[in-house]
Amino acid sequence: MSELSHRGFCRCGGDNVRSTAGRRCSTIHDAGRTAAGERSHAALIRWVAVVVLVVGGTTAPLGAQDACITCHGNHDFIIGVVGDSARGEALFVDAERYAQTVHGGFGFACTLCHSGVGDYPHSEGSSVHCGDCHATAEAQVSGSVHGTPHPQTGERPAECADCHTEHDIRRPTDPRSSVYRLTQFVTCARCHEDVERMARFGQENVTTVSSYLGSVHGHGLLEKGLTVAPVCTDCHGEVTNGAHTIVVVSDSMSRMHRAHVVETCGRCHAGIMAQYDRGIHGELYLAGNPDTPTCVSCHAEHGVQAVANPESGVNPRHIAQTCTACHDTEEFNGKYGVTTARGRTFSESFHGVALEAGQVTVANCESCHGAHEILPSSDPRSMIYPANLQATCGKCHPGIGAGVAEGRIHVASLVDERGSLRWIVTWAYVLIIGTTVLYSVGLIFLDQYRHWIVEPRRSGGHHG
Amino acid sequence: MAEWEPFEADLDRITVTRFSKAQLIQHQVLVASFAILIVTGLPVLIPEVGSRLYGVFSFRTLLHHFAGLVLLLLSLVHAYYMVFTPEGREEFVHMLPRVADLRDVWHFTLHHLGLREAPAAFDKYDPFEKFEYVAVVWGTGVMVLTGFMMWFFEWTLRVFPKWVYDLILLVHGYEAVLAFLAVILGHLYHVHLRPGYFPMSRVWLDGKMSLRELKEHHPAAYQRWLRQQRIQRRAEPAQAEGGREGT
Numbered sequence: 001m002s003e004l005s006h007r008g009f010c011r012c013g014g015d016n017v018r019s020t021a022g023r024r025c026s027t028i029h030d031a032g033r034t035a036a037g038e039r040s041h042a043a044l045i046r047w048v049a050v051v052v053l054v055v056g057g058t059t060a061p062l063g064a065q066d067a068c069i070t071c072h073g074n075h076d077f078i079i080g081v082v083g084d085s086a087r088g089e090a091l092f093v094d095a096e097r098y099a100q101t102v103h104g105g106f107g108f109a110c111t112l113c114h115s116g117v118g119d120y121p122h123s124e125g126s127s128v129h130c131g132d133c134h135a136t137a138e139a140q141v142s143g144s145v146h147g148t149p150h151p152q153t154g155e156r157p158a159e160c161a162d163c164h165t166e167h168d169i170r171r172p173t174d175p176r177s178s179v180y181r182l183t184q185f186v187t188c189a190r191c192h193e194d195v196e197r198m199a200r201f202g203q204e205n206v207t208t209v210s211s212y213l214g215s216v217h218g219h220g221l222l223e224k225g226l227t228v229a230p231v232c233t234d235c236h237g238e239v240t241n242g243a244h245t246i247v248v249v250s251d252s253m254s255r256m257h258r259a260h261v262v263e264t265c266g267r268c269h270a271g272i273m274a275q276y277d278r279g280i281h282g283e284l285y286l287a288g289n290p291d292t293p294t295c296v297s298c299h300a301e302h303g304v305q306a307v308a309n310p311e312s313g314v315n316p317r318h319i320a321q322t323c324t325a326c327h328d329t330e331e332f333n334g335k336y337g338v339t340t341a342r343g344r345t346f347s348e349s350f351h352g353v354a355l356e357a358g359q360v361t362v363a364n365c366e367s368c369h370g371a372h373e374i375l376p377s378s379d380p381r382s383m384i385y386p387a388n389l390q391a392t393c394g395k396c397h398p399g400i401g402a403g404v405a406e407g408r409i410h411v412a413s414l415v416d417e418r419g420s421l422r423w424i425v426t427w428a429y430v431l432i433i434g435t436t437v438l439y440s441v442g443l444i445f446l447d448q449y450r451h452w453i454v455e456p457r458r459s460g461g462h463h464g
Numbered sequence: 465m466a467e468w469e470p471f472e473a474d475l476d477r478i479t480v481t482r483f484s485k486a487q488l489i490q491h492q493v494l495v496a497s498f499a500i501l502i503v504t505g506l507p508v509l510i511p512e513v514g515s516r517l518y519g520v521f522s523f524r525t526l527l528h529h530f531a532g533l534v535l536l537l538l539s540l541v542h543a544y545y546m547v548f549t550p551e552g553r554e555e556f557v558h559m560l561p562r563v564a565d566l567r568d569v570w571h572f573t574l575h576h577l578g579l580r581e582a583p584a585a586f587d588k589y590d591p592f593e594k595f596e597y598v599a600v601v602w603g604t605g606v607m608v609l610t611g612f613m614m615w616f617f618e619w620t621l622r623v624f625p626k627w628v629y630d631l632i633l634l635v636h637g638y639e640a641v642l643a644f645l646a647v648i649l650g651h652l653y654h655v656h657l658r659p660g661y662f663p664m665s666r667v668w669l670d671g672k673m674s675l676r677e678l679k680e681h682h683p684a685a686y687q688r689w690l691r692q693q694r695i696q697r698r699a700e701p702a703q704a705e706g707g708r709e710g711t
Contacts, residue, residue, distance in 0.1 A: 348511045356515030359522055400618040407626025425631055429638035436642060440649035443592065444658075446576040451659035454578035 068110040069095045071120075093167050100176075101169050130160040140244035145251075150201060157201055163187055163243075172243075179243065181227050185209050185218075188232045211302040216309070228268070235264055256301075258294060265295040275372035278381075282372075291332070298322050314371070316360040320346055323365045345410035361396075368392055368409070384409070468690070468697070475676035480695055482588075482678075483671035484551060491668060493538050494600075500531035501607075502644050509637045532611045539604055558588045561598075565591035587684040596651060603643045610636040 072078055073095040079088030098104040103113075111117070116126035131138025137160075141147040146158035163179055170177035178187045189209040191197050198206050212218050212232070220229035238245035238253045239260050249256040255264040262285060266273030276282040276295075284292035296304075298314050305312035313322040324343030326332050333340045346352045346365070354362045368384055375382035383392045389405040417423060470478060483491070504524045507514040517524055545552040569591050571584035584590075589597070610632045613620040620629055656664045667673050675695065679686045689695050 347515070350508065353508055353511050353514040354521050356511075357517040357521035358519055397618050401620065401622030401624075403621035403623065403625040403629065405626070407628075407630060409626070411630050421627070421631060422634060425634050426638070429635075429642065433638065433642050433645060436646050437649060440646065440653065443650070444653055446573060447653075447658045450576040450578070454576070457578065 069093065072110075098167050101167065102171055103167075103169055128161075128166075134160075137244045140241055144238075144244060144246045145248050146246055153200070155200070158191065162191065179233075181229075181231050182221060182225065184231045184233065185213060185221070208302050215300075215302060215304045216306045217304060230268065234267075239263075256296075261294045261296055269295075272372050278375075279370070279373040280375055280379075291326070291335075293326065314366070316355060316364045316366075319364045319366055320352070320355070339410070342410055349411070363396060367396070470675060470695070470697075475679060476674050478675040478695065478697075479672040480675060480678050480689065481671055482667055482673040485671070486545060486549075486551065487555075488668070488671050490538060490542055490545070493534065497531045497534040497538065498643075498647070500527055501535065502640070504528040504531065505640055506644065509640065529615055532608065532615065535604060536608050536612070539608060559594055559597050561591075561594055565594065583680065583683065585684045586682050587688070588682055590682070592650075592654060596646070596654075599643075599646060603639060603646075606639050607636065607643070610639070 071081070072091055072093045075092050078092050079085050082088040082091060093110075113128045113130075114126060116123060118126075141158075141160070147156060149156050165178050168176075168178070170180075172179045172181070174180060175182070178184075192209050193206050195206050198204070209232075213222060217230050220226040221231065233243035233246065235255050236246045237243055237255055238247055238251075239255055245253075247254045251257060252259060254260065262273060262276065262282070266276075273282075277286065281292045285294060299305075300313055303311070305315075307314050309315060310317055312318065320343055327338060328341065328343040330340070332338065347356065351363045355364060370383050375385075377384045377386070379385060380387070382388065386405040389409075390400060390402050393400045393404050411422075504527045507517055507524070514521075546556050547553070568584045568586060571580065572586075572590075574580040575583050613629075613632050614636060617629060620632070624632075655661065655668065675686075678689070
């Protein structure tokens with residue numbers, strides 16, 4: 001089995017885990033990044049650490065905390081000492097606010113993170129290592145695109161604090177958290193809509209977040225306030241992990257990689273995924289076909305829109321272009337033995353003309369072929385299986401006769417097979433129309449000839 | 465020979481009734497429905513044009529169906545007129561093609577080429593007009609039949625298979641083009657645009673034709689109508705022209 005087809009079967013999507021051997025994908029895939037065993041091990045360590053630190057923190061002399069806050073908690077003082085308002089702001093810590101954070105709530109002392117600062121004057125260059133406690137997260141980020149240093153400059157695209165802030169760290173479920181679902185996009189946009197910053201890492205697309213916010217997903221988030229609306233980290237993490245394992249789409253472990261994207265969308269759109277799987281597109285996808293469309297092929301990615309939205313690629317106004325992007329190409333039709341000119345025969349039909357003229361209620365591709373469970377006409381389950389055509393057309397045209405199944409639906413309007421009835425009728429009319437035109441023009445010629453040539457001659461040049 | 469011969473000057477003053485009120489009304493309804501059918505129908509035949517009927521497409525369909533219905537009713541009225549009214553029956557006889565028509569066409573051609581002096585002796589309807597009438601009857605029949613089969617395609621497809629329906633569509637489209645070209649190039653030119661009539665013959669508005677026109681273009685009808693005393697003599701001689709009633 002090829003690697004791709006293997007991925008097609010393997011949908012490492014949490015609740016929908018399936019594999020050819022009925023095993024969890026994590027038992028097959030790279031355990032170093034995804035192994036559940038390590039995760040549980042790390043969790044144990046984490047909780048032991050937390051208990052120790054909480055106990056230690058609450059019993060430690062409060063004087064140490066107070067000592068830092070004396071300077072760093074006094075806004076005007078610290079700015080005055082540093083003499084640089086920007087740096088001063090960065091050094092200021094709002095003690096009351098810190099107390100409300102996860103770390104502050106546990107009573108963690110400043111020196112727990114800032115272990116290397118020493119007494120005043122502080123040593124320069126002391127850094128904070130979140131990974132000392134958050135080892136799993138640290139390891140995950142290191143393997144992600146955010147933790148991969150730039151090959152030339154060595155700059156890491158994102159540090160922990162870039163997403164989690166420095167001192168205002170809260171649980172993701174806390175609405176005040178920088179990674180809270182409903183507001184997470186602000187945090188992502190700080191870098192991902194920053195032209196200069198993205199350019200440093202060779203990224204030109206800086207409209208992903210705004211595109212997402214304008215999508216049906218963004219609408220659900222912003223307008224409806226839905227926590228079930230997908231946020232950046234839902235789709236961009238690795239298949240078995242979340243926010244810390246964001247990888248580029250081309251990474252085979254990305255939730256958005258071709259091998260996983262259907263499963264990712266299917267986590268919410270489970271019913272649709274089931275339909276897709278039953279259709280020819282899904283069947284080919286599961287067989288590892290590299291051409292068959294996935295969700296994003298028709299629905300766009302960040303800018304996915306509801307079907308009713310005219311901007312959607314599957315809106316009645318645009319769906320023909322979307323489908324024919326594949327179904328009207330010679331290469332594709334030849335490769336899969338699909339009939340050609342689906343787009344042209346549709347756009348020249350009454351449905352096609354009416355649709356183009358804005359009558360969106362007329363039939364489009366989806367009306368007859370279905371949306372997700374598309375099946376070839378040879379399949380008895382297909383909406384366009386001859387025996388089902390009367391019912392399919394009858395959805396819009398109640399009482400339509402069974403004759404609709406006897407003949408083609410996509411009828412070429414002009415060019416037809418030589419010798420066919422349509423060909424004969426066409427050429428008969430071309431002949432009749434041509435003769436009529438010749439006849440009419442002939443009469444006009446006779447009239448004009450008489451008027452301009454014959455009559456002046458008869459009246460000796462004095463036509464009257 | 466005729467009982468009386470109008471003076472040359474009276475040929476332009478005396479008018480004869482070429483079309484009755486009943487005929488004019490039928491013609492006007494035909495013109496209106498035909499124009500609406502062409503305007504609302506041809507665009508759909510050309511996808512590039514039809515697809516630009518933004519926002520008016522369903523209204524177009526409604527209008528096309530309405531005009532089609534009018535044309536159907538007109539056809540029924542006309543059939544009744546031609547069969548059950550004396551006037552219609554007489555016109556029907558005039559419209560019948562005769563062998564002489566072929567000879568007249570040849571005569572007409574030679575005359576127009578200047579190879580024969582006397583014009584062809586057309587009756588009330590010249591061979592071209594007869595042909596046009598047949599074409600209109602035939603075309604209307606085809607268009608109404610196929611049109612209503614398209615309008616009520618749910619029923620049509622209960623009887624015929626889809627491939628026959630597709631032929632019906634094809635015929636409806638091509639027949640429309642044929643009718644359109646015949647009317648524009650043939651009929652409009654023949655009645656309005658040709659020398660002597662341009663810009664418009666008024667006969668389609670009031671049904672009246674000057675005696676000169678009748679004499680020159682329909683000599684056989686002119687002679688016959690004189691014989692039948694169907695041409696009204698003028699009550700008053702025209703003073704300024706010094707014309708006199710002929711006897």
